[in-house]
Amino acid sequence: MKLFGSIPSPYVRRIRLLLADSAYEFVNLNIFSEQDRATLVRLNPTRKIPMLLDGDQVIFDSGLIYRYLSEKLGRPLLSWAQENQVVLINAVNDSLVELLLCQRSGLDTSDDKLFFNLQRERVAEVLAVLEQQAAQQHFSDWNYAAICLYSLLDWIDFRQLWSLEPFPTLQQFVAANQHQAGVALSDPRKGS
Ligand SMILES: N[C@@H](CCC(=O)N[C@@H](CS)C(=O)NCC(=O)O)C(=O)O
Structure with missing residues (x-):
């Protein structure tokens, strides 16, 4: 493969x-x-x-x-709740990819424009939902949804795309999972 x-x-x-x-x-x-x-x-x-x-x-x-x-x-498929978690994570991820591509196209994404406002609103609101879910231990197992969340949050930090200060549980989630298999090897800061 x-x-x-x-x-x-x-x-x-x-x-x-x-x-x-x-x-x-x-x-x-x-x-x-x-x-x-x-x-x-x-x-x-x-x-x-x-x-x-x-x-x-x-x-x-x-x-x-x-x-x-x-x-x-032969691994289990996701439960419906986990599928929904991945949809939430993808929503933030897609909006931030769009905003990054706009920035790289020379656009000012802090402009008060419908497209930018929609992306920013989605990112802020969905991160708040993910923070709540993390506080309720919904990401306590290292399953695919948790892997997707880790990849998103660490990329946000790496690219400095969004402040995670309002989301202490999400920050704790990242800190607590740095030891997981493959995390260090795939760290974009190390370029490996
Ligand atoms: N729904 C896709 C999204 C993949 C995606 O957006 N990848 C980005 C890189 S992080 C990309 O290839 N962007 C290129 C582009 O948008 O032109 C998936 O889950 O694989």
Whole structure:
């Protein structure tokens, strides 16, 4: 199996953490370089990472990769509550990716514009919901939802995308899970 992605991507890191104890090859792409973009486009028309190559089968999207691996490795599927947690995490993740791409396009994302306001509102409100869930111990097991949350929060910190000060339980969650398998190895600050 080959996992295509980049080191900083929180969507890719989830799968790396999930596979921390499994044998696979990680192909590190710079999706904005000409050569690696050609690989990306050839394998995945959505032009997003991650994707997984297993034999002739290519699987796009972290959620689908999770389902594929669960079946292949005999791991449990998510409960509906966990599926909802991943949807919440994806909502924040997608909005922050959009805002980051806007910033990289030279836009001022603090402008009072509908698109920016919607993303900022979603990020703030959903982080508050996740804080509440974490305080109620909903992320106490290191399952896929917790892995997704860790990948998101650590990426937010790495890219300095949003203040986590109003969310002490989420900060504690990150601190408490730094020892988990694959976390140090996949740390974007170390460039490994
Ligand atoms: N729904 C996708 C989202 C993946 C995604 O947004 N990946 C980002 C990197 S973190 C990406 O490839 N962005 C490129 C782009 O938006 O052009 C998944 O879960 O895999």
